[in-house]
Amino acid sequence: MLTSFTYRSLSSLSVRRTIKYPLWNSANIRTTYSNEFTKNELLRRYNTEHSSTxxxxxxxxxxxxxxxxxxxxxxxxxxxxxxxxxxxxxxxxxxxxxxxxxxxxxxxxxxxxxxxxxxxxxxxxxxxxxxxxxxxxxxxxxxxxxxxxxxxxxxxxxxxxxxxxxxxxxxxxxxxxxxxxxxxxxxxxxxxxxxxxxxxxxxxxxxxxxxxxxxxx
Structure with a gap:
């Protein structure tokens, strides 16, 4: 039976992930990002929090x-x-x-x-x-x-x-x-x-x- 639920992670970045997969098979995990943040934006946020010396x-x-x-x-x-x-x-x-x-x-x-x-x-x-x-x-x-x-x-x-x-x-x-x-x-x-x-x-x-x-x- 396919179990579907919404998992919210990286709350500080407000990134929404929707994960649908059978509980017994993690290989079928499908992750989709909303258009709210792109990969470049994630890198921007990461770089902002690092490299201080x-x-x-x-x-x-x-x-x-x-x-x-x-x-x-x-x-x-x-x-x-x-x-x-x-x-x-x-x-x-x-x-x-x-x-x-x-x-x-x-x-x-x-x-x-x-x-x-x-x-x-x-x-x-x-x-x-x-x-x-x-x-x-x-x-x-x-x-x-x-x-x-x-x-x-x-x-x-x-x-x-x-x-x-x-x-x-x-x-x-x-x-x-x-x-x-x-x-x-x-x-x-x-x-x-x-x-x-x-x-x-x-x-x-x-x-x-x-x-x-x-x-x-």
Whole structure:
């Protein structure tokens, strides 16, 4: 005899499940979700309740394997301008401020791109001043990175990349594979900036001179 009843679970999410099955055969269980919440919404709620410390974000690295080929490929290729700068200076044994500035400028463009991603996710939502304000902060941080003097500009760019990545990864709204890819790319780019910063202390510097101005990073 088929026994039918309604079982309400995950009350905090208000998800309704209707389960129909013979009591003696659990293989015939059929679960249907109402349209009130989608799978993405469940993930949003889960992500909201987790990842509150810096190191928690690294658990998303296991989802990198699920990343689509195109964004994964472009993401990894995007690390080349980051890594090329310290590798070249290390190979030549000379710290080049102009070359370091190109890495800084590239970091600024990446920060602006990060803000654009967040802005794009808000286009279909209602006007939310807090969320839209956050989406322009990476661009402002990028601008400050270009204005800061010397090594402070590298430090600012590095901490900005880390800070915005941590905020995005620990907030709902992005696929898990994107969060894993974001953690991976941010960690790699931050290491290259750190390498450039260290080289600025240990390698002899070649001053960058343009007409009557001189810049040393």
């Amino acid at each position: 810096y190191f928690d974000q690294f658990r998303y690295l296991r989802h990198v394997k699920d990343a689509p080929t195109v964004p994964l490929s472009f993401g990894l290729l995007g690390l080349v301008p980051f890594a090329a700068v310290p590798l070249y200076m290390y190979s030549t044994g000379i710290y080049l401020p102009d070359l370091a500035f190109t890495q800084l400028a590239y970091s600024a463009s990446i920060l602006s791109y990060i803000g654009g991603i967040r802005w794009g996710t808000l286009l279909e939502e209602s006007n939310d001043w807090k969320k839209y304000t956050y989406s322009i902060l990476p661009s402002i941080a990028a601008w400050f990175a270009l204005l800061m003097p010397g090594r402070w500009s590298i430090v600012w760019a590095l901490t900005s990349l880390q800070g915005f990545a941590f905020y995005d990864v620990t907030r709902p709204g992005y696929p898990l594979w994107f969060k894993g890819l974001r953690v991976l790319l941010t960690a790699a780019s931050s290491l290259t900036l750190l390498a450039t910063l260290i080289l600025s202390f240990v390698l002899p510097k070649k001053e960058a001179t343009t007409n009557n101005t001189k810049r040393t990073m």
